Amino acid sequence: MRASQRARGEDVALVDALLSADERRRSSGVRFDELRSEQKALGKLIPKAGADEKAELLKKAGELAAAVKAADAEQDEAKEETQALLLKLGNIVHPDVPVGGEEDFTVLETHGTIRDFAAEGFAPKDHLELGELLGAIDVERGAKVSGSRFYYLTGVGALLELALVNAAIAQATEAGFTPMLTPALVRPRAMEGTGFLGQAAENVYHLERDDFYLVGTSEVPLAAYHMDEIVDAEQLPLRYAGFSPCFRREAGTYGKDTRGIFRVHQFDKVEMFSYVAPEDAQAEHQRLLDWEKQWLTGLELPFQVIDVATGDLGASASRKFDCEAWIPTQGKYRELTSASNCDEFQARRLSVRMRETVDGKQKVKPLATLNGTLCAVPRTIVAIFENHQLPDGSVRVPEMLRPYLGGREVLEPVAK
């Protein structure tokens, strides 16, 4: 069930059931084809037949029709079972992924320098305290209006979000991504195909009356963008930078990260999404990670890159690299971005395929999809506030961001 078990091959029973259901699907399909062929041949004779001959033929045709119907029903049933089993099966985990739970990740790289606040002679304030001093974050009214884990970004906080989003979209566009504004409400098929209705389902908002799901990331509408399409190999890679609100129920996180805006029910995010040939997926995964590193480096944040362990992978990723920024008041690295290689998992479920020519023959096969966070706004704000704070509660604006904030170099506390 868990990814760590998948890695050790404990889904063997599921795979066996899947294979046998698929074989049943195939064999009943063959039988259906044969019966149908017979039926068609007989059907051609009927209009031409004489009166007495006709009665005989109609009787035979009636029997054949019943047999066809039965074979068809069996085929449908086997197909359904195959599909149901397939949807239960998680992606195959990359062999290099560390086995274990959330804490069993491997640190791949460390970047930047952690500030020594003691040496600087002051104790760092946490992001909420800073946010309130700057007039940037209002969680009290967020809770009044919408409940816990909701917030307002106000004044310079709102400007900072817009600056971050613009900077992120600019970087992605520069790298060749097509900017996309996506739907935040999707149909069940998009949600299921992307892999969010499995063990992640409890964290998804659902609008029962209209049977819409609120997306937790623009990965969903971007993955489903080419649903049921066949893409020419020459068009790959297709790269999209989506910007959308993200909604997460955060079930089972009571008491976790309750302060401030680190973990919230609604936030905005710029997400990178790639469609590539399967053989190019690993290289693309690395590229997505590189773009994330470029982004965090530009924001002058100290961070580490981890190889997420099997138990924390989710259903759709075969491998996941997270970039975790240092959060001074927590004394640890926390996830800011996440790059997943889904291989053909999502493409199979959403029926996105590629057409390539091999030895002069056209071949259609599933392609690979990958996604990576560029900027999840609230967490990025948390990291910027805490890492770039000054003794008086001001926050230094990283140089890269200044053009997007009207040249502002420092955010300063406002009088209450």
Place this chain on the structure above:
RNA sequence: GGAGGCGUCGCCUAGUCCGGUCUAUGGCGCCGCACUGCUAAUGCGGUUUGGGUCUUACCACCCAUCGAGGGUUCAAAUCCCUCCGCCUCCGCCA
């Protein structure tokens, strides 16, 4: 929200009233070949997608596919139902 129209194998399109002759028409585009200094033009042939059987491979054949799913029937692009999408008009609205 109300009323009406529409959805055919890349694009356009015939066929749907009246079920079997649809193995889905024609044009455009595209691919191949021929012809021609080159190009163009012309002629001939090919050109939905998926699955399967057979095969070293090529080929050949079978089944499904006329927006999707169901139903009626010996037989459905064609008749009936549900759903999805698009268009027009009305209402409401940022």
